[in-house]
Amino acid sequence: MKLDSSGLQVLSREECLRLLATTPIGRIVFTDHALPAVQPVNFHLDGQSIVIRTAIGSKLAAATRRAVVAFEADEFDSELRTGWSVTAVGHAQAVTDPAEIDRLASLPLPVWAPGGRNHFIVVEAEQVSGRRIHGR
Amino acid sequence: MKLDSSGLQVLSREECLRLLATTPIGRIVFTDHALPAVQPVNFHLDGQSIVIRTAIGSKLAAATRRAVVAFEADEFDSELRTGWSVTAVGHAQAVTDPAEIDRLASLPLPVWAPGGRNHFIVVEAEQVSGRRIHGR
Numbered sequence: 001m002k003l004d005s006s007g008l009q010v011l012s013r014e015e016c017l018r019l020l021a022t023t024p025i026g027r028i029v030f031t032d033h034a035l036p037a038v039q040p041v042n043f044h045l046d047g048q049s050i051v052i053r054t055a056i057g058s059k060l061a062a063a064t065r066r067a068v069v070a071f072e073a074d075e076f077d078s079e080l081r082t083g084w085s086v087t088a089v090g091h092a093q094a095v096t097d098p099a100e101i102d103r104l105a106s107l108p109l110p111v112w113a114p115g116g117r118n119h120f121i122v123v124e125a126e127q128v129s130g131r132r133i134h135g136r
Numbered sequence: 137m138k139l140d141s142s143g144l145q146v147l148s149r150e151e152c153l154r155l156l157a158t159t160p161i162g163r164i165v166f167t168d169h170a171l172p173a174v175q176p177v178n179f180h181l182d183g184q185s186i187v188i189r190t191a192i193g194s195k196l197a198a199a200t201r202r203a204v205v206a207f208e209a210d211e212f213d214s215e216l217r218t219g220w221s222v223t224a225v226g227h228a229q230a231v232t233d234p235a236e237i238d239r240l241a242s243l244p245l246p247v248w249a250p251g252g253r254n255h256f257i258v259v260e261a262e263q264v265s266g267r268r269i270h271g272r
Contacts, residue, residue, distance in 0.1 A: 006191060007250035024214045029165050029172045036165045036206040038174065040221045042214075055142060070172040078160045078178075081248045085176045112217045112269055114143035133248055 004131065011130030016086040019073070019130065021045045026073035028052065028123070030063045030092075037063065043071075044109040048125045050088060053109055056119040064092035064121055071123050082135035090126035094119065140267065147266030152222040155209070155266065157181045162209035164188065164259070166199045166228075173199065179207075180245040184261045186224060189245055192255040200228035200257055207259050218271035226262035230255065 002010040011019070020026075029038045039060055044051045050071050054060050069092045076083030095101055104120045111117045138146040147155070156162075165174050175196055180187045186207050190196050205228045212219030231237055240256045247253045 006194065025210075025212050027163060027174065027208060027210075029174045031172065035204060035225055036167065036172070037225075038163065038165045038206050038208040038223055040208075040210050040212070040219075058142060068171060070174050072163060072174040072176075074161075074163075074176050076161050076176070081246070083176075087174055089171055089173075110217070112271075135248075 009132040009134065011084065011086070011132055013128045016088075016128045016130035017045065017048065017125070019084055019086050020050070020088070023073050023075060026050070026071055028060065028064065029070040029072060030060075030067055032059065032063050042110065042112050044107045046104070046107060046122075050123040050125060051104055051107060051109060052121045052123070053111060053117045054119050054121060055117050058119075061094065061119055061121065065094060067092055069123055071125075077135075080135045082133060084130060084132045086128065086130035088123065088125035088128045090124040092121055092123045094121055144267040144269050147220065147222070147268055149264045152224075152264045152266035153181065153184065153261070155220055155222050156186070156224070159209050159211060162186070162207055164196065164200065165206040165208060166196075166203055168195065168199050178246065178248050180243045182240070182243060182258075186259040186261060187240055187243060187245060188257045188259070189247060189253045190255050190257060191253050194255075197230065197255055197257065201230060203228050205259055207261075213271075216271045218269060220266060220268045222264065222266035224259065224261035224264045226260040228257055228259045230257055
């Protein structure tokens with residue numbers, strides 16, 4: 001088991017992608033007016049791509065246009081002090097191809113927020129890192 | 137009830153701080169080598185300050201030195217599609233005053249990760265925003 005300098009278990013890329021597929025909620029991290037910004041989103045892992053559904057005029061859609069973003073998901077048990085987190089960093093891209101939009105619309109990616117949300121942002125998981133904490 | 141353009145309920149600063157105090161885990165969002173970075177941390181809300189305990193040589197300690205960072209916490213129920221998220225943006229600062237370190241060390245802020253962690257980072261919650269999603 002590989003540990004980092006903080007004593008946390010370092011997860012393989014394969015394990016990171018497996019964990020990302022187990023949770024419906026993550027957080028997209030970007031820059032908004034030169035300040036760090038973060039927004040929770042529900043998502044679907046499509047191969048090595050993180051697919052997010054949003055409204056076309058949303059702040060998220062504007063701020064992530066052709067930007068490098070980070071995407072984080074985690075799961076912790078605060079009683080046992082165990083859990084994992086995975087972060088992917090990569091280019092965000094709005095999907096414009098109608099056939100691809102149709103394909104993404106058929107993914108199991110429910111819309112949580114009210115209102116029309118037929119705009120898709122895809123983040124390529126170019127760099128992936130993950131840690132697991134084993135608790136007391 | 138005030139709604140944003142996505143139909144999510146906008147939370148007051150007071151409600152945001154109340155929610156932050158209910159959860160032990162959040163995520164600190166910063167810039168690492170010019171890329172967006174995010175790391176889960178356990179924390180304690182001390183008045184209007186987010187207190188994080190880390191190791192003095194950690195990447196987090198280095199990257200947040202005198203930086204403006206974002207801090208996010210949330211709680212979602214993926215069955216009901218309900219939940220909330222709160223983001224605070226403010227200056228991060230390493231605590232160097234020995235009396236203040238003693239005071240912070242007495243806060244209910246357990247160390248999850250192994251190893252010595254007597255370095256405290258405080259993020260002032262200068263800008264606070266929060267949303268609640270009410271589900272299906």
